[in-house]
Amino acid sequence: MEFRLLGPLEVESDGALITLGGPRERAVLAALLLRAGRFASVGYLVDAVWDRPPASPETNLRTYVAGLRRRLGVRPDGTPRLVTKDGGYLLVADRDELDVADFAQLLDAGERALAEGDAHAAVDLLRAALDRWRGEPLAGCWLGPALRADLDRLRERRMRAVERSAAARVQLGQYDAAIDDLQRLVTEHPLREELWAQLMTALHRSGRRSEALEVYPAARRRLVDDLGVEPGARLRQLHTEILRDDPEPGPGRPAEPAVRPAQLLADLPTFVGRDSELEQLLAPLQDDAPPVVLISSIDGMAGSGKTALAIRAAHHLSPRFPDGQLFIDLHGHTLGVDPVDASDALDQLLRALGVPGESIPHQLDARAALYRSRVAARRMLIVLDNAISEAQVAPLLPGTAGCFVIVTSRRRLSGLDHARPLTLDALPAADATALLLALTGATSVRSTLVDEVAELCGRLPLAIRLAAARLRTRQGWTLAHLVDRLRDQQRRMTELRAGERSVAAAFQLSYVHLDSDQQRLFRLLGLHPGTDIDSHAAAALTGVTVEQAERLLEGLLDAHMLEQHQPDRYEFHDLIRAHAGQLAAEEAAPHRHRALSRLRDHYASTASAAVDLLYPHDADRRRHHAGPDTPNPAVDTPDRAAVWLDTELANVLATAYAAEPDTAAHTVLLSEVLYRHLRTRSRHSDAQALHNRALHAARRTGDGLGELRALVHLGWTLDRQDRRDPAIDSFERALAVARRIGNRVGEVDALVGLGNARFGTGQHDLTTGHLRAALDIARESDDRFGETLALLGLGHVLYTQGQVRQSEACYQEARALARESGERTGEADALAGLGHLHQIQGTLDRASDYLTEALALTRSVGHGWLEHNVLWALGHVYRRQGRHVPATNCFRQVLELSRAGGYPNGQFEGLLGLALTRQATGHSREALTECEQALELAHVLGQRLDEARVHAAMADSHHALGRGDEARHHWQRALSILTDHNTTQIEEISTTDLRARLAALDRREASSARNRPVR
DSSP states (O other): OEEEOSSBOEEEETTEEOOOOOHHHHHHHHHHHHTTTSOBOHHHHHHHHOSSOOSOHHHHHHHHHHHHHHHHOBOTTSOBSEEEETTEEEEOOOGGGBHHHHHHHHHHHHHHHHHTTOHHHHHHHHHHHHHTOOSSTTBTSOOOHHHHHHHHHHHHHHHHHHHHHHHHHHHTTOHHHHHHHHHHHHHHOTTOHHHHHHHHHHHHHTTOHHHHHHHHHHHHHHHHHHHSOOOOHHHHHHHHHHHTTOSSOOSOOOSSOOOOOBOOOOOOTTOOOOHHHHHHHHGGGSSSSOSSOEEEEEEESTTSOHHHHHHHHHHHHGGGOTTOEEEEEOOTTBTTBOOOOHHHHHHHHHHHTTOOGGGSOSSHHHHHHHHHHHHTTOOOEEEEEEEOOHHHHGGGSOSSTTOEEEEEESSOOTTSTTOEEEEEOOOOHHHHHHHHHHHHTOSSSOHHHHHHHHHHTTTOHHHHHHHHHHHHHOTTOOHHHHHHHHHOTTTHHHHSEETTEEHHHHHHHHHHTSOHHHHHHHHHHTTOOSSOBOHHHHHHHHTSOHHHHHHHHHHHHHTTSSEEEETTEEEOOHHHHHHHHHHHHTSOHHHHHHHHHHHHHHHHHHHHHHHHHHOGGGGGGSOOOOOOSSOOOOOOSHHHHHHHHHHHHHHHHHHHHSOOTTOHHHHHHHHHHHHHHHHHTTOHHHHHHHHHHHHHHHHHHTOHHHHHHHHHHHHHHHHHTTOHHHHHHHHHHHHHHHHHHTOHHHHHHHHHHHHHHHHHTTOHHHHHHHHHHHHHHHHHTTOHHHHHHHHHHHHHHHHHTTOHHHHHHHHHHHHHHHHHHTOHHHHHHHHHHHHHHHHHHTOHHHHHHHHHHHHHHHHHHTOHHHHHHHHHHHHHHHHHTTOHHHHHHHHHHHHHHHHHHTOHHHHHHHHHHHHHHHHHTTOHHHHHHHHHHHHHHHHHHTOHHHHHHHHHHHHHHHHHTTOHHHHHHHHHHHHHHHHHTTOSEETTEEHHHHHHHHHHHHHHHHHHHHHSOOO
């Protein structure tokens, strides 16, 4: 695309002009193009489009942006032209697509050529730059104040090009052409002294001295009449030179050289990393000084290296600002020093610019005006370090183009209009390690120790520097010793100090600048055992409203006492968490306990509501929580409930693990509430830890029902990990507790669990007995959910025993019960069983229908373990239908899900399915490789029947490769295993089929022996 602003606004795509919208939509496009590649805030865009914004300008902006998105489409690489970012917008355009950028590049190159004495190149470049102009810029756009200011800057840059072009032609001796243009230009722009100076120089050098002298009074008259000022020093000096008849007069210089301050601090020799941040700071000045005042605001937590980065950037940039560099520490966060008042800061800056003390006004506004006057028309770099607020910084900003300001602050200075914000996070791991090595001078140390020190320092530059200083000044310390000291969380903050500097002191300075409500929230957040927090949990922790909590959290975020990596979620940097924890320990014990109790109530009640919404079918199998006084987040739909549970799960679990008094009942409750979701999401390690804790807590408090449910939940968790023996033990103990306390529902759950666990060990008779007993009890007690579970288990074991019709009847009955109660997981399980059953029978179309329906249901509830089962069965259906590509895809998904969810048996099934599919496509050697991996897994899991399936598959592959002896060996192994287990069929392998294959192999070998010639 080509974007043209230097004239009527036009956009051309592939040689054709794009039809643009009305004047205001054009204004939005122009504003975005003038900030192409940079974030444009909503405030800036409103200012660009309206003098008097409507009641809801954001709504209008969204409409304009939507129209522009449709018109501009996407870039050649498929990425959008116009994206939403941080509450504003960003338009992506390359430099060669913008006539404004092309003009700026040519202008800058022309000015460099002129400065280097290459007037010929300068003329060509500057003429090319001016040729980019097609008329009045931004024509056809509605111009608000911001766009009018941008238009003024564009016009100013064009006049610079005109003036530089005239100067180049004068240098080349092209006087006549230059004089003609300049006489026209001074008429059009009579207040630009540079044009008058160029005209006087051209006339004098062309031998027209009297005409040159006549120019000066004409210029003076216009300046006095229009502005009431005398000509400047440059024009007066040129007039004097022509009066003296100097042979080579030129635009003069000020009579008194201006003071050139150079106040930058020394650059750190051990500065490491921050390459992308440094590039972002330098980006606006890739070619030359800016046409406007540029402001970069660096914010970040204490110790993140803001000042060091600002100084490094300033040293890179200083050659581009020949009129000097100013630096002032505003002491926004300095121990024992009050923040510098803006008026006092101006006093320091004015003195640095050479203004005598007696000439500095007393009033703030007068000082600011004088300061802006002193830096006007000068190219200066100004670093305002350690600012505390926008009010402190605003009077210190220049008012004219040519200056670059870098501000650093621990707070986000979002009120600085048009500033380019840059937030510093902790260093990347590699940079943190490199900094530590640079500071210690170490070259050959154990990299793991260096990495650990950097991590224990939170990859925070200040902390790393202090740790390195401790190591350098303690001759007897080794890196391992330092690591040991830092690992102790109770003393880590004490270790990170050197002399009068410490991480704790830096954080404490940020803390004391918070208001009292923010300080209280900060302290109480130090009690939070989880990883992050939202406004609802913070409200519960502090006992305030959600709105108040959100306002306080945002305040801590702006002060960089909190971080935010996801919208509406807040978390600590590790070292700030430690500091908050120390402050929290100083809170009175009753206050701490009440805060944590409110937090536990919040998480338990919200989790209970979410689980009831997602899994209503077994709600009577868990206790419920009444709820806290503070409002819970909206979990009023299944989708919202699932999102809340998945997002907050780590935090909810952390409250069960916290070493606080009175958590036993809370832990038991969470074990019951979260069991179904943890199982559905295959969070086995989390589930095992929670249910074990709940089991101990229930026994400690004599909670028999809690003990029963924890044992059942623990049994299922172990079974899902194919840990059959401990699962059976857990279910047996659960059955004993259920019978002891007379809980029939718990007895059903324990028996169903026992049946499923024993099935995995091949004890089919015991399995059937457990499941039939569970079914009888469930029907007697009208336990529909338990009845469904028992039927599903029976369906599975019956088809394995060859009782196909009875198996299908169980699955169909379970399906009807689940559908009646709206239990989607049970329905999906029944459909999967029916699909698997028809797959074994060879009725593949019906199997495919059942399994496809089951897969959709399974994915709708997010049940990873069941999804892998369905995919496995569907893969075998596709394989047997000869659809090898979708079959391979299914088995690969089974492998991925099983590895991610920790299902060893699923990994086995995925490998065996891939092997059988490769075998069917003639890739028997590759099939053998996957069979060997599957056989090893089956052996580790102790699944002898599955070993038989692998041996049968390996025999088929060897047979296809012409290896009769190997084929016989594996078929015999498979037959032996099935016979030992009194099983006639497992999946597609039957004892009848195996005997037939062995007999056929014997016949072929006998026939081959008879036909072999006698030698």
